[in-house]
Amino acid sequence: MAFNPTTRYASQPTITVCAGRVPNFAHPSFPLTFFYSPSDTVGHLKTKIQVKIRRFYSSRQQIVLKDSKKPLSDDTLTFHEAGINAGDELEVVDLGPQVPRKFAGLLQYAGPIVAHAYLYFLPQFFYGKAIQHSLMQSCVFAMIEVHFVKRILETLFVHRFSRPTVPVLDFAKNLLYYNVLGGIVLAFDLYRQTFSDASPYIEGTIKKSPIFLWACVALWAFFQLSNLSTLLTLRSLRRDGNAKRRLPRGYGTHYLFEALGWMVICLMSGCIAAWLFFLVGTIPAAVRVLDKQRKSKS
Numbered sequence: 001m002a003f004n005p006t007t008r009y010a011s012q013p014t015i016t017v018c019a020g021r022v023p024n025f026a027h028p029s030f031p032l033t034f035f036y037s038p039s040d041t042v043g044h045l046k047t048k049i050q051v052k053i054r055r056f057y058s059s060r061q062q063i064v065l066k067d068s069k070k071p072l073s074d075d076t077l078t079f080h081e082a083g084i085n086a087g088d089e090l091e092v093v094d095l096g097p098q099v100p101r102k103f104a105g106l107l108q109y110a111g112p113i114v115a116h117a118y119l120y121f122l123p124q125f126f127y128g129k130a131i132q133h134s135l136m137q138s139c140v141f142a143m144i145e146v147h148f149v150k151r152i153l154e155t156l157f158v159h160r161f162s163r164p165t166v167p168v169l170d171f172a173k174n175l176l177y178y179n180v181l182g183g184i185v186l187a188f189d190l191y192r193q194t195f196s197d198a199s200p201y202i203e204g205t206i207k208k209s210p211i212f213l214w215a216c217v218a219l220w221a222f223f224q225l226s227n228l229s230t231l232l233t234l235r236s237l238r239r240d241g242n243a244k245r246r247l248p249r250g251y252g253t254h255y256l257f258e259a260l261g262w263m264v265i266c267l268m269s270g271c272i273a274a275w276l277f278f279l280v281g282t283i284p285a286a287v288r289v290l291d292k293q294r295k296s297k298s
Contacts, residue, residue, distance in 0.1 A: 013086030111179030
């Protein structure tokens, strides 16, 4: 009797992946069937889908349990851990075009560094004349530059991301927030004549006092170091690419210290653009913190 190689796999268990919201180019390829192994991971499944549909790369896929509609966000989960059994049907959803997260971080934090340096050192090209900067302007300039250099270093060496990419739309929003609002708009408002050394807004006020200004710098430095300490604590809670959360321990969230650091800059300068940057960034961050707290307790 002739040997039929397909009979070897005839009884091997399988799972089926159906199309949820997927790109038009991917839709004709579904449903897809793969051999089932309880030790396979969600990440392995995404790779297998990409092999079948090369343009539908794994970083833009989200696997969903079809019955419960629960997204499987952790690529390291095995089928057994995720509750996926032989014969189950899963859905894949398109997260849209993605940008590498570290690349996105570098661009969005480098923009303010360049914008503030240009407007601080070359005011004549933007305001039409040279400006004698006040101590307040010089302090705030240094604080902002150090802050964004710190953010770049954290992106490269500290942060551990549950996903290696960020959606293009979110990346565009962050570019506008950091490069335009936190870069061009904030720098243009902050280094103008109104806040210069001889301005009535500065002369004879607490904003001229070195004691007040250096006390603010010291407080800001404490918040920056506290923010870094909290980020290092968060780094120790999970491996890179792992979405599993453990409850952190410490004396505050990194968003809290981020917000307090910017509040110091707002109070030092009284700059409207600084307050706008602070509010636009802090309110969504507070919402994210509450959401993460809810997920950690669930």
